[in-house]
Amino acid sequence: MTTLESRLRVEGIACRVEARDRLAILVPDAGQPVVLRGEIRQRVLAVAREEGFTHVTLDTRGGSAALPRD
Amino acid sequence: MAPNGFATPDHGIEEGSVEIAAPAREKERRLADWLGGRRSVVVGYSGGVDSTYLAVVAREVLGRDRVLAVLGRSVSVPSDQVRDAIALLAERDVPLTVVETGEVADPRYAANPVNRCYFCKTGLWSVLGPMAQSSGFEVVIDGTNADDLGEYRPGGAAGREHGVESPLAIVGLRKDEVRDLSRARGLRTWSQPASPCLASRIPYGTAVTATRLAEVERAEAGLRALGIDGNLRVRHHGDLARIELDARILDAWLDPDRMARMARVCQAAGFERVTVDLAGFRSGSLNILDGVVAA
Numbered sequence: 001m002t003t004l005e006s007r008l009r010v011e012g013i014a015c016r017v018e019a020r021d022r023l024a025i026l027v028p029d030a031g032q033p034v035v036l037r038g039e040i041r042q043r044v045l046a047v048a049r050e051e052g053f054t055h056v057t058l059d060t061r062g063g064s065a066a067l068p069r070d
Numbered sequence: 071m072a073p074n075g076f077a078t079p080d081h082g083i084e085e086g087s088v089e090i091a092a093p094a095r096e097k098e099r100r101l102a103d104w105l106g107g108r109r110s111v112v113v114g115y116s117g118g119v120d121s122t123y124l125a126v127v128a129r130e131v132l133g134r135d136r137v138l139a140v141l142g143r144s145v146s147v148p149s150d151q152v153r154d155a156i157a158l159l160a161e162r163d164v165p166l167t168v169v170e171t172g173e174v175a176d177p178r179y180a181a182n183p184v185n186r187c188y189f190c191k192t193g194l195w196s197v198l199g200p201m202a203q204s205s206g207f208e209v210v211i212d213g214t215n216a217d218d219l220g221e222y223r224p225g226g227a228a229g230r231e232h233g234v235e236s237p238l239a240i241v242g243l244r245k246d247e248v249r250d251l252s253r254a255r256g257l258r259t260w261s262q263p264a265s266p267c268l269a270s271r272i273p274y275g276t277a278v279t280a281t282r283l284a285e286v287e288r289a290e291a292g293l294r295a296l297g298i299d300g301n302l303r304v305r306h307h308g309d310l311a312r313i314e315l316d317a318r319i320l321d322a323w324l325d326p327d328r329m330a331r332m333a334r335v336c337q338a339a340g341f342e343r344v345t346v347d348l349a350g351f352r353s354g355s356l357n358i359l360d361g362v363v364a365a
Contacts, residue, residue, distance in 0.1 A: 020307065022359055025345060037321040041348050054358050057312045057345035058324070060333040 004051040008044065024053040027061065034058070088254040094247040098127070101241045105131040112202040112210045114194065115139035115166070116147075117155025119245070120213030120238055122259045123252045128211075129164045138207060139164050142171040142194050145280045146267040148287050158259070169197055174280055179269075182278045184360070186269060187225035195232035210234045217245045222357060263301045263316075264353065272306045274360050282306050285340040289313075292335035298323065301351035304336065311341035317350040 004024055005017035014032040018025040026044075028034040036044055036058060048056045090098075105111065105128050113125045125139045139159055143152050152168075159166045171194055173179045179189040195210065202210050212229055214236035219226075229236065238248060253260035268283045276282075289304040289311055300316030313332060315323055323332070324346060333344040352358065 023307070023312075025310070026348075033326060035324065035326065036348060037324050041321070041324070045348055055312070055355070056348045058329075058348055060329045060344045060346065 002051075004048055004053065007047050007051070011043065011047070013040075013044065019053070022052065022054040024048050024051075024056045025059055026056065027059040088250065090250055090254055091247075094243070094250055097241045097243045097247065098251055101127060101237055101243065102131050104237045104241060108132070109208040110136040110206070111138075112198055112205075112207045113137065113139045114198060114210060114212040114234065115141045115155065115159070116213070116265075117141065117151055117158060117259075118213065118265055119252060119259045119262055120215050120248055122155075122158060122213075122257060123248050123255070124211065124213045124238060125159060125164050126162050126255060126257060129162060134163060134165060137164060138202075138205070139166045140198050140201065141166060141168045142197075143168050144171045145174055145283050146190070146269045146278070148265075148268060148290070150291065151265060158257075167201075169201075171197070174278055174283070180278050182269070182272060182274055182276055184274050185224035186274070186278070187223065188228050190267070190269075191225035191228035192231070195228055195234055198234075199232050212236055214239045215245050215248055216242045222354070270356070271303055273356050276306070276308070281340075285311075288339035289336045289341065292339060293332060296328075296331055296335060303351060303355065304339075305347075305356060309342040311336040311339075311344045312347050313345065314347045314349075314351040314355060320346075320348075320350040 002017045002019060005015070008015060008017070008026070013026075013034060013036070014029040015026045015034055016029065018027060026034070045056055110132065111128050113121060113128055115121045115125050121139075125137065128137045141152065141155055156166060156168065171190070173190040173193050176189055176193060179186055179193075198210050210233065212234050214223075214226060214229070215238040219239055243251075249260045268286045269278045271286045272278055272282055286304050286306055290302060293302060293304070293313065298315065298319065300318060301314070302316065303314040305312040305314060313336070323329070329346060332346065336344040347355075
C-alpha cells in the first residue's frame with residue numbers, strides 16, 4: 001500500500017492507488033462508490049501533491065457506482 | 071470604416087458592440103502597418119484563434135490577391151477542426167490552400183521527443199517557404215503571439231530558421247487581446263479553446279502513431295458528442311485514457327452516471343481503461359508530468 005493510499009483511507013476514501021511515475025491512479029474499491037467533488041477533490045489533490053504526485057486521476061471502474069464496462 | 075482604418079468586415083455583428091482597450095487597438099493599428107508594408111504574405115494557418123485573426127486582418131489590409139493562407143492537414147489534426155478551418159476562411163473570402171503534411175512518417179517526430187514540434191514545424195515550413203517563393207509571395211507569417219514567446223515552444227525555432235515572421239508577437243499582441251479583437255470582428259474563434267495537435271496528448275517518449283492519434287480523436291469527438299464543452303483533452307497513457315475536463319464543468323462530470331458514459335465512449339475509441347483527472351484541464355499537462363520546463 002502506498003503512503004498516498006494509506007492517507008486517503010484515513011480520510012475515508014476507499015481506493016487503491018497505482019503509481020505510474022508522478023501520476024497517481026485512484027481505483028475505487030469494489031462496491032465502494034467514490035465521489036470526489038469540490039472540497040474533497042481538492043483535499044485529495046493536496047495530499048497527492050504532498051506525496052510527490054503531479055497528477056491524480058480517478059479510474060471509472062470498480063466501486064464508482066459499479067460502472068458498466070460495455 | 072472601422073476605427074482602425076480597415077474596411078468594416080461584413081460579419082453581421084455590429085463593430086462597436088465590443089469594447090476594445092486602447093492598447094489593443096494601437097497594436098492592431100501597428101499590425102496593419104506591418105502587414106501593409108509587405109507586398110504579399112503566406113499565412114501558416116491552423117484555424118485557431120491567432121492564425122485566423124491574422125489571416126483575416128491580412129486579407130483586409132492587403133486584399134484578396136496578396137494573401138494566401140495555407141493549412142496543413144495530417145492525422146495529427148482532428149478532421150472536424152480541418153473542416154471548420156476551411157469553412158471559416160471561405161466565409162471571409164480568404165484564399166486558402168490545404169497541404170498534406172506527413173510528420174508522423176518522420177521518425178524524428180514519431181519518436182516523440184520533447185522538441186517534437188520542431189520537426190513538425192520544420193516539415194511544414196519546408197513546404198510553405200518554397201511554395202511562397204515560387205508563387206511570388208514576399209514573406210511567410212504565422213500566428214505566434216506575444217504570450218507564446220514566454221512558453222516552451224520548440225516549433226518557434228523552426229519558424230525562425232525558415233525566416234517565418236510572427237507579426238502578432240512583433241507588435242506585442244497578447245492572447246487575450248487577439249481574442250477581444252477577434253470578437254470585435256465577429257470571428258467565432260474569439261472564444262475557441264486552444265487546440266494543439268493530437269500528438270500533444272501523448273507523453274514524450276511514447277511513439278506518435280496514426281493508431282494512437284485516431285484513438286484520441288475518436289475519444290474526444292465522442293466526449294464532445296456527450297455535450298462536454300470548453301477545454302477537453304484525452305491524454306494517452308497506453309492502455310489508459312486520462313480525461314482532462316474544463317474546471318468549470320469538472321465536478322458535474324464526476325457524477326457516476328456521467329463517468330460511465332465517458333468510459334463507454336473512450337472504450338469504444340480503443341482505450342482499455344478510462345480515468346478522469348481530478349485537477350481538470352491543464353495546458354501543457356504532459357510537460358508538467360514529464361518535468362519539461364521552458365528553455
